[in-house]
Amino acid sequence: MAELVTIRCLSDNYAYLVHGGGQTVLIDAPEAAPILAELKARGWSLDEILLTHHHADHIQAVPEIVAATGARVTGNAEDAARLPRLDRAVRPDESFDLCGEQATVIDVPGHTVGHVAYHLPQAGLVFTADSLMALGCGRLFEGTPAQMWNSLSRLNALPGETVVCSGHDYCAGNGAFALSVDGDNGDLRQRLEDTKAGRRPCSPATLEDERRTNPFLRAPQLAASLGMKGARDAEVFARLRRMKDEFRG
Template identity: 70%
Template sequence: MPLELVTLRCLSDNYAYLLHGDAGTVLVDAPEALPILTELEARGWSLDAILLTHHHDDHIQAVPEIVAATGARVIGASADAHRLPDLDLRVAPGEPLELLGEPVAVIEVSGHTVGHVAFHFPQSRMAFTADSLMAMGCGRLFEGDAPMMWDSLQRLAALPDDTLICSGHDYCAGNGAFALSVDPENDALKDRLRRIAEAESPCAPATLAEERATNPFLRAAALAAGLDMADAPPAEVFARLRAMKDAF
């Protein structure tokens, strides 16, 4: 049976996620303690572990308070350990990991930062991508470069279409506006933006199939001609799109 997923808004535009099953509860990223601890108490759940995707403060700053309140162990990437809170378990892409009775794949998604990882729960069909693949967008390239991020996105794009992409922020207004500016005839994108405008629920997660259909950073090949880059490799089109988004 798939794990139960709870999406929590934190700070001004962050998402944190609780995963719950018979074997316990796991938190993905820790932007703000109060909404997370409040939700745990309301549901009567104890917290077993915190998964950290990358070292930026708005994803890790609540770890000490949450650990103090719950005793949860902290899990993060070996490559990023020197910039993360104290880790109880260091993991690396390709190494075996099991949580809540499921295997978990650790995926290298550097680009936004170097050492950023995503966590894929294949049995429950969920991937926690934080600031790599985002709803209708991708993270800014603060530490990595465009080829690095392109490779990361291709690893995520290889997951099954029904995978829920659980990203780290609600940047949907800006991401959606940019997507529409470079892909104005995309009916799937227009429909997604309409549904987001009408909904009170978070704009993430969304299926990978929906991201494929509406996210310009996964549609580099389809958008190349409109950018006068019909003969360019998709990675170069992606780099152009990322630069355009930075200036948007």
């Protein structure tokens, strides 16, 4: 079974190491020092870096890490012009060998139009970066609300026990917003209490956790309380995303 290591980088980024099948893989490269330190502490050599999207806080450490480890770089062929040089260009719905199993590329536009996620079904992991996030979702810098809703729906179709590894620790802000629109949700309140007490991390969390507590996945259930009964799910999501953008709680 693959081993997962979460690494905090910069002020609020997450990077992840997956170790299994005689291979070590890094998902996103926000900051070199903590990643290289973790590799050294565990005695692991890095084989590959998977990139989810082109934003600097996910790719800026690639040159330094490649220079130190010789790792090859994998990313979305359809966004290659905005990524560091790719040794392996993959496309949505493509599968490839990773850590002794087949990983699948999932198209998740919205935050950016070239954003992808990586699903390792045998390990029960999905790396979603700034698409589906703990208690939230990424801002729509390039894509449309409909694109992001479709992306979240695609991820939501994975098995509930899948562990969602997102790109940032935005738990305080996301949790406060979630309470503002779904305050009667006992699962949400319990999750926030458990995180505050140190009984569980906010991220990673299972997809089932997100289904029960993430307002963006719960758009259909929140429609009536938003005065949108009968509206399409994507329209309810769009309203929630606008509300989050304007939220100052």
